[in-house]
Structure formats: structure tokens, C-alpha cells
Amino acid sequence: MEEESQITKGKYAADISSIKEAHARIKSLVHKTPLLSSSSLNAMSGRKLYFKCECLQKGGACNAVFSLNDEDASKGVVTHSSGNHAAALALAAKLRGIPSYIVIPKNAPTCKIENVKRYGGQVVWSEASVQSREEIANKVWQESGAIFIHPYNDGRILSGQGTISLEILEQAPQIDTLVVPISGGGLISGIALAAKSINPAIRIFAAEPKGADDAAQSKAAGRIIRLPETNTIADGLRAFLGDFTWPVVRDLVEEIITVEDSEIIKAMKLCFEILKVVVEPSGAIGLAAVLSDTFQKNPAWKDCNHIGIVVSGGNVDLAMLWDSLNKGK
Amino acid sequence: MEEESQITKGKYAADISSIKEAHARIKSLVHKTPLLSSSSLNAMSGRKLYFKCECLQKGGACNAVFSLNDEDASKGVVTHSSGNHAAALALAAKLRGIPSYIVIPKNAPTCKIENVKRYGGQVVWSEASVQSREEIANKVWQESGAIFIHPYNDGRILSGQGTISLEILEQAPQIDTLVVPISGGGLISGIALAAKSINPAIRIFAAEPKGADDAAQSKAAGRIIRLPETNTIADGLRAFLGDFTWPVVRDLVEEIITVEDSEIIKAMKLCFEILKVVVEPSGAIGLAAVLSDTFQKNPAWKDCNHIGIVVSGGNVDLAMLWDSLNKGK
Structure with a gap:
């Protein structure tokens, strides 16, 4: 229960109360997105994976x-x-x-x-x-x-994103690990604040492109690092942490797993062919992280058995998708 | 209640009892697929549309x-x-x-x-x-x-497909109309038998490619018609009605709406870009039918307000998808 005490009221830009208020406010306006699974992807990763398809969500703000x-x-x-x-x-x-x-x-x-x-x-x-x-x-x-209304550095946005955890942990309470894309940190901050309040033992990992690894660098440095430039196919993950999201990422996110664009493209193809959902590169990065050697070979993460993967963003140009899938061959 | 009496036990290859038995048997094995909606597609069709994403289902047999x-x-x-x-x-x-x-x-x-x-x-x-x-x-x-185990002309298959109606009408009881792809007739027969048992007033339409319109021809002729050849992009819809499915289609399906391949391709693109689900041409045909002039301009169907569209089949080759989407431009 040690971790629970980390999330005292007012410490961060959102908390479980503001997240529950957000849920009551928006639940009639937004889709409750499905939690998909696939025996093929379970076999491939050696874990039970639960894909929270926020790519099917349109009411994010x-x-x-x-x-x-x-x-x-x-x-x-x-x-x-x-x-x-x-x-x-x-x-x-x-x-x-x-x-x-x-x-x-x-x-x-x-x-x-x-x-x-x-x-x-x-x-x-x-x-x-x-x-x-x-x-x-x-x-x-x-x-x-x-x-x-800032895209991520805003308590109202964090509270809205936090409602995703309420849904996930209701749909599959056995989930012990969450893997979430990171850009400016709004999505993962909201999700981490809610999930850690519900289950203090849950483990939170961020997935980040190597070509825009400001969050990984920030965690390593212990302060917000902004990069002079970014270079990744995941156009939704190029933003930098803000002062509302950084404290949450610093305190509640166990590790930032960085992946190559080629790994993102492979994961996007798996989402398309096996899960049958249209995701943009930014949305597929969670799967890429779980399938990466970094994650698979780390003995500390062997007991992450039930992994919720947040699949965000399905806005992909068809021409871009096609080009990148072919590049990934 | 007049229609209810049509479905007496033993008249067809499946009935509500066999469908409920199927549901009890398989519910732990299959995904409960989401029912998606989109304000953009509602506006486009002038109706409330509910997309039953069986393209995300893998346990069909x-x-x-x-x-x-x-x-x-x-x-x-x-x-x-x-x-x-x-x-x-x-x-x-x-x-x-x-x-x-x-x-x-x-x-x-x-x-x-x-x-x-x-x-x-x-x-x-x-x-x-x-x-x-x-x-x-x-x-x-x-x-x-x-x-x-025949792909469609089999009571066990019909009963399994019928469970889709149990889910749809639990997820959105206000649905007054169902639009379902037709090939050999297994999917629509199971769905019609269950839906008409639950709500005898519900209206059932089939969606069929013009290049494989054996069901439309069969309805017009009052007997099973098999075509010498078929020509459509919807490779999943080339089969002909069987002796177990024809009686259900004859009695419970109000009309077979036929659409051109170009309409199917447009609908597939809408599914991809707006619903964010990967569908094959066969799966997108229900949306194509609802958006067609045939459907939109028929005054008899003006009061189909809440339309459940069964989106089946997400097995599409990426290369094929790309080619056909470009043809549809």
C-alpha cells in the first residue's frame, strides 16, 4: 500500500475524484471502447494481452x-x-x-x-x-x-483520459500491467493516476519512439528534457512533457520503453491483420514495446502476465499506411 | 404478432431454442463484439446506424x-x-x-x-x-x-450465427431493422430466426453484390437460383443459397438490396476511415446497401430509423485493399 499514499489529493493535476467526476460527466457522450484479445498475439508475446481500442474513441476531449x-x-x-x-x-x-x-x-x-x-x-x-x-x-x-484547452498539459484533459483506466479495470480486473503511448504525457498521466488509485500494485510502462525519446531522457535526467528535433513515423508522439504531466510520469511510470520505427510498423501491421483495427503508428507503439527485446528479455518484467495495451489514435492516411507497411517488409 | 407464428419449432434448421443453447455453449469461447456508431455516418444516411463488428470475431464456427x-x-x-x-x-x-x-x-x-x-x-x-x-x-x-461441417447449410452454423442477434438486441434494443450480407445465407438465416423471435416486428434486409445476385433472383423467382458465374470484389459473397437457408430467406427477409462493387469499395473506405475497423468488401456491403439510392429513395423504408448493420469479415489482403480503394477514387 506504500504506493497509494503517493497520490494525495492536490499533488497532481488530476486525482481519482476528478477522474470519477469526468466519467460521470462524459459517459453518455463517449463510446465505451472494446477490450480485444488475440490468441495469436498472446502466443507471440508469451503474455495475456488486452487491447483497449481507444482508436475507436472519438470523444477524447x-x-x-x-x-x-x-x-x-x-x-x-x-x-x-x-x-x-x-x-x-x-x-x-x-x-x-x-x-x-x-x-x-x-x-x-x-x-x-x-x-x-x-x-x-x-x-x-x-x-x-x-x-x-x-x-x-x-x-x-x-x-x-x-x-x-491544451492538448495534454491540462487537468481536465488528464481527468478525461483517466476514465480509460476505470473502463479497462472494470473490463479485465486481472490486468497487472498497463503499457501506454507517451507524447506530452496527458494520456499516460490520467491513466496512471486512476489505475494506481484503484490498484496501487499495478505497473505502468510508457512506450516511446527512439526518434522522439524526450520522456526517456527526462526520466534518466530527473527533469523535463526537450529535444531540438524529433524523427519518427509516429507523428502523434512528438510532443514534450509539460509541467502537469512530468510529475506523474516521474513518480508513477516504472519505465519508458523506447522502440524503433521499424518495430512500430510491424506492430501496426499486426493490429491491422490480426486485431482488425485501423491504428496509426502512435497507436500501435504499445504492442511494439511489449514485443520488443527490451521488454521481453528483462527478467524484472517476467511477471507482467496480464498486460493492458492502450491502442490510441486510428487516424492514418491510407497512402501513408501503405507506404509504411511496405517499408516494414 | 402475426409474424411470430411463422417460426414454429422444427420449421427451419434452427430456432430460438437452438440459438440460445448455442449461446450458452460458446459464450466463453467467442468475443462479444462491439456495436459501434458514428455521428458522421448517421448524418450521411439520415438514420441511426449501429455497426455490429463481427469482423472482430474469430470464433464463428x-x-x-x-x-x-x-x-x-x-x-x-x-x-x-x-x-x-x-x-x-x-x-x-x-x-x-x-x-x-x-x-x-x-x-x-x-x-x-x-x-x-x-x-x-x-x-x-x-x-x-x-x-x-x-x-x-x-x-x-x-x-x-x-x-x-458445411460453411452455411447446417443448422449448427445457423444457430451459432443466430447468437449475433441476441447480442445486438441486448446492446441496442431500439434497433428496428437489420441489414446483413448474404452469400449462402447462413449468417442472415441465423440472425433473422433469432431477431424475429425476439421482436417479430423487426425488419430484415439482405445486402448482395449485383455481380452475384443469386439471392435476389431466387426471391424474385420463388425458388433457389444458382448462377453460372459470379463477378464481384466481395469474394466472401459468391456462394449460393442452400436448402436449409433458402426457406428462411424466402420467409423472413423483406428484400435483397443489390449494390455495385463501386458502392462496396466506398463503404469499405468509410469503415476504414471513420469506424477505424478493417473490413473486407463482403463485410462493408451492409453499409453500402443502406447508403444506396435503392434503400434511401424507397418510401416504404423511410421508417427504418434504427438500423443494425452486421459487419462481417475483416480478412483483407493489404495489397487488395489498397488496389480497390484506389479504384474507388
């Missing part, structure tokens, strides 16, 4: 949008994101009937931009740099009064 | 295999199939620990053959013709004593 009061909400919401938060925020705003302004870098994948437009989000273009994104988002905020 | 007594089972099972029944039977046999012999025509899709091998099925090659398949299967049966 509902908690943030629906926790606003009416006056704040009326002016709309704004964010900068090239990824799934962009579409999720647009959808949540549409469900609430308020405007959304999504600052998107010009180099974002086409399918992600289409999703934003499909949900009625107003696309505002920026350059690719983080600085440009933030400047443009700031300008939109000043002009419209819309509430800024 | 469990009822047939697990209803055998131990003596029969010990000799194994044999079938001829180029499709999903092949892998499903191999998997069910593996779960029961008995041999399976799968007669496969040489022109079957590679991924389907790989699935049979993955589950430990013994592949026996035949020519593409139905005659060759049946001859080879007969030979295997004589030599091994294995029990022949």
Missing part, C-alpha cells in the same frame, strides 16, 4: 469541454494540435454546440485535418514550429475570447 | 464444433471454404483440441489461407470449382472419418 461553465463555453474553445486532440476538441465542441478554433501546422496529416473539418472545427493555419502554433493560438484567444 | 459429441469430434472436422468459415473452423477445432482439414481452392486470398494455417488447420488444395471442392472434401471425409 469531452471532459474538458463539458466541464466549462455556460458563460465560458459560449465563446468557444481553441487549441493547437496537429493530432487527435484537434479532432476530439472539434467534436466535443460540436456536441456542446459551441465554436472551436483549431490551430493546425501546415504539415499535419490530411486525414487529421479532414476530421477537424468534418466535426465543424474552424481550421486556423500555423507554421510547423511550436512557437508559431502558440502565437497563432494566442491571437485567436485574444480575438475570440475562446477558452484555450 | 465454435457452435458447430463444440456441439459434436466426443467420439465424433475425436476424428476432427472437414470443410471446403475459401473464406472466413475456413479460418473459423480451424480455430474452433484448435480450441477443442481436434484436427481440422480445410479444402481451399487454389485461387483463395492469401490472408485467408494464412489464417487457416495460423490456427493449425491442415490445408488441402482443390481447384476453384464447387465440384472440385466437394470432391476433395468428400475424399478427406472418407479417409479421415472427420465430420463434415
Whole structure:
């Protein structure tokens, strides 16, 4: 029970109370995603794997949008994101009937931009740099009064993501280990805070691309490390830890497992061919981590028997998928 | 209640009792598949759509295999199939620990053959013709004593497929209409028998490729019609009705909606991009039917408001998928 005491109220940007509140707020708005399994993938990994298909989820930002009061909400919401938060925020705003302004870098994948437009989000273009994104988002905020909702460094986002753990551990209480993709750390922070509150002995691992291993470097250094550049096929995992997510990752995540892009591509193909779900590279990285030598050969992790793998993000351009699957041959 | 009396015990090859027995027998062996929805696809169709993702199911032949007594089972099972029944039977046999012999025509899709091998099925090659398949299967049966399990013209298969309706109508009791792919008629017969027993007012439609429209022709003629040849991208939908499935299709299926291959390809792309599930052409045909002018413009079907669409079969070769999606542009 030693670990339980780590999560005192107010220590982190979310806790089990805020996560349960989020769950009550959004449960009628979001899909309860399936937990899939496959005897072939169990055999391949030597463990029992449970795939939480958040790639089938579209309501990822509902908690943030629906926790606003009416006056704040009326002016709309704004964010900068090239990824799934962009579409999720647009959808949540549409469900609430308020405007959304999504600052998107010009180099974002086409399918992600289409999703934003499909949900009625107003696309505002920026350059690719983080600085440009933030400047443009700031300008939109000043002009419209819309509430800024950061893609990950936000307690409301963490609380919403934490609801995934409530579902997983209800669907398969025997799970002793969770493997979660890491980018800015919002997803894994919410999941870790909820899971460790429910089961303090549960083990939490992050999966990160070697070409964007800021979280692994941060864990090693004991402080947030930001990289001058990133290079990975997993476009959803290029962000850096924030001051709300870093403390959770530092304290509750046992290890950051880094994998090569080639391993991600192989895992994506397995998701496609065996699980029959469409995932983007960022979403397949958890499976890649569990199948990696790093994980398989570490004796300390031999007793991770029931592993929940969070499969996030199914937004993949078909042309990109095809190219990368062929590269992986 | 008039329709209820249609399904008297013994009239068809399965009934609600045999379907409930099947459910009790197999529920621990199979995945309960999710029922997905999408506001985008609802808007596109003007209805509420519920996608029953049987493409995520791998235990499709469990009822047939697990209803055998131990003596029969010990000799194994044999079938001829180029499709999903092949892998499903191999998997069910593996779960029961008995041999399976799968007669496969040489022109079957590679991924389907790989699935049979993955589950430990013994592949026996035949020519593409139905005659060759049946001859080879007969030979295997004589030599091994294995029990022949027809891909669809079999009461045990119908009962197993019927369990899908039990799940759907528990997951979304408001469903007033079901749209189901039709090939040999096993899937739709089981589904119709169960659904009409639970809700006699429910409406059942079949979705069939124009290039293999034997069921539509059979309904029009009032007898089983077999075609000299078929021509469709939906390789799973080329079989013809059997004497166990035809009476159910004749009596309980309101209409066979036929669609062009181009409509199937568009629907497959929507499943991929919006639902995020990997489906083969045969699996996407239900969505194609609901989006078709035939369905949309028929005033008799305006009050089909809550439509359950059975999405079967996710066994698609990546190369085939890519080619066909590009053709559909």
C-alpha cells in the first residue's frame, strides 16, 4: 500500500475524484471502447494481452469541454494540435454546440485535418514550429475570447483520459500491467493516476519512439528534457512533457520503453491483420514495446502476465499506411 | 404478432431454442463484439446506424464444433471454404483440441489461407470449382472419418450465427431493422430466426453484390437460383443459397438490396476511415446497401430509423485493399 499514499489529493493535476467526476460527466457522450484479445498475439508475446481500442474513441476531449461553465463555453474553445486532440476538441465542441478554433501546422496529416473539418472545427493555419502554433493560438484567444484547452498539459484533459483506466479495470480486473503511448504525457498521466488509485500494485510502462525519446531522457535526467528535433513515423508522439504531466510520469511510470520505427510498423501491421483495427503508428507503439527485446528479455518484467495495451489514435492516411507497411517488409 | 407464428419449432434448421443453447455453449469461447456508431455516418444516411463488428470475431464456427459429441469430434472436422468459415473452423477445432482439414481452392486470398494455417488447420488444395471442392472434401471425409461441417447449410452454423442477434438486441434494443450480407445465407438465416423471435416486428434486409445476385433472383423467382458465374470484389459473397437457408430467406427477409462493387469499395473506405475497423468488401456491403439510392429513395423504408448493420469479415489482403480503394477514387 506504500504506493497509494503517493497520490494525495492536490499533488497532481488530476486525482481519482476528478477522474470519477469526468466519467460521470462524459459517459453518455463517449463510446465505451472494446477490450480485444488475440490468441495469436498472446502466443507471440508469451503474455495475456488486452487491447483497449481507444482508436475507436472519438470523444477524447469531452471532459474538458463539458466541464466549462455556460458563460465560458459560449465563446468557444481553441487549441493547437496537429493530432487527435484537434479532432476530439472539434467534436466535443460540436456536441456542446459551441465554436472551436483549431490551430493546425501546415504539415499535419490530411486525414487529421479532414476530421477537424468534418466535426465543424474552424481550421486556423500555423507554421510547423511550436512557437508559431502558440502565437497563432494566442491571437485567436485574444480575438475570440475562446477558452484555450491544451492538448495534454491540462487537468481536465488528464481527468478525461483517466476514465480509460476505470473502463479497462472494470473490463479485465486481472490486468497487472498497463503499457501506454507517451507524447506530452496527458494520456499516460490520467491513466496512471486512476489505475494506481484503484490498484496501487499495478505497473505502468510508457512506450516511446527512439526518434522522439524526450520522456526517456527526462526520466534518466530527473527533469523535463526537450529535444531540438524529433524523427519518427509516429507523428502523434512528438510532443514534450509539460509541467502537469512530468510529475506523474516521474513518480508513477516504472519505465519508458523506447522502440524503433521499424518495430512500430510491424506492430501496426499486426493490429491491422490480426486485431482488425485501423491504428496509426502512435497507436500501435504499445504492442511494439511489449514485443520488443527490451521488454521481453528483462527478467524484472517476467511477471507482467496480464498486460493492458492502450491502442490510441486510428487516424492514418491510407497512402501513408501503405507506404509504411511496405517499408516494414 | 402475426409474424411470430411463422417460426414454429422444427420449421427451419434452427430456432430460438437452438440459438440460445448455442449461446450458452460458446459464450466463453467467442468475443462479444462491439456495436459501434458514428455521428458522421448517421448524418450521411439520415438514420441511426449501429455497426455490429463481427469482423472482430474469430470464433464463428465454435457452435458447430463444440456441439459434436466426443467420439465424433475425436476424428476432427472437414470443410471446403475459401473464406472466413475456413479460418473459423480451424480455430474452433484448435480450441477443442481436434484436427481440422480445410479444402481451399487454389485461387483463395492469401490472408485467408494464412489464417487457416495460423490456427493449425491442415490445408488441402482443390481447384476453384464447387465440384472440385466437394470432391476433395468428400475424399478427406472418407479417409479421415472427420465430420463434415458445411460453411452455411447446417443448422449448427445457423444457430451459432443466430447468437449475433441476441447480442445486438441486448446492446441496442431500439434497433428496428437489420441489414446483413448474404452469400449462402447462413449468417442472415441465423440472425433473422433469432431477431424475429425476439421482436417479430423487426425488419430484415439482405445486402448482395449485383455481380452475384443469386439471392435476389431466387426471391424474385420463388425458388433457389444458382448462377453460372459470379463477378464481384466481395469474394466472401459468391456462394449460393442452400436448402436449409433458402426457406428462411424466402420467409423472413423483406428484400435483397443489390449494390455495385463501386458502392462496396466506398463503404469499405468509410469503415476504414471513420469506424477505424478493417473490413473486407463482403463485410462493408451492409453499409453500402443502406447508403444506396435503392434503400434511401424507397418510401416504404423511410421508417427504418434504427438500423443494425452486421459487419462481417475483416480478412483483407493489404495489397487488395489498397488496389480497390484506389479504384474507388
